Amino acid sequence: MKLSFSKIRTYLECPLKYYFIYILNFKTKPKSYLSFGKTIHSTLSEFHKLEPYPSFDDLRKIYEEKWINEGFLDKEEEEKEYKKGLLILKNYYSKNIFNYNKAYMVEKEVIYKIKDILITGFVDRIDKFNDEYEIIEYKTGKNSIEYNSIGLIDGNNILQMSIYYLAFKYQFKKYPKNIIIYYLSLDKDEKIYLNFNNNISKETVKTILNVNNKILNNNFYKKENEFCKYCDFIKECKEWKR
């Protein structure tokens, strides 16, 4: 079985949605927030391939080239989002240019294997300092951030980064020193350092095994949730009978 964080997240959100997308291969519609997020990710990936010290104009040109125009309601909404992205990148640039570093790797595929399950994922950026690594994941969505003793409370983020953490160790034979989520929005430009321990890793492995078993047992049921209103398969879901 081949899994990825997106597949696991989709299954946990709604097993029937997983079934529509990954078993029946129904296509999802383009969405403006996904286009926006992908644009910012690929812009920063390209940017961090440059030698020190690139100019803001270098960053702006990459942004222009990488812009994805799918899923917007109209030209007006697209322009508004474009300007928003430019402002976010301006903040990012001014905050990071003085300690700019060329990334060790960007959009690196990492692989983790448990039993006969292969889990893949793409880490946005890996930096290397001396013999230590740092993994960075950019987030452009609106996230509420709360803290507790283990850091950030956001089940999906913890699960995603924990999978990357395990996969990194699996491939690089060493845990990364820092695991960072970098939040990018108009009112937030903030790096959050996550702390992982054995308990979180055990929980992650348990979740992967559990999702894998349920998929193998064709356990696809409707799970109504807060994202139903954005689901591309509302009609199919209503008609669904098993």
Ligand code: SF4
């Ligand atoms: S509408 Fe909700 S319950 Fe139905 S498939 Fe989509 S996410 Fe699942």
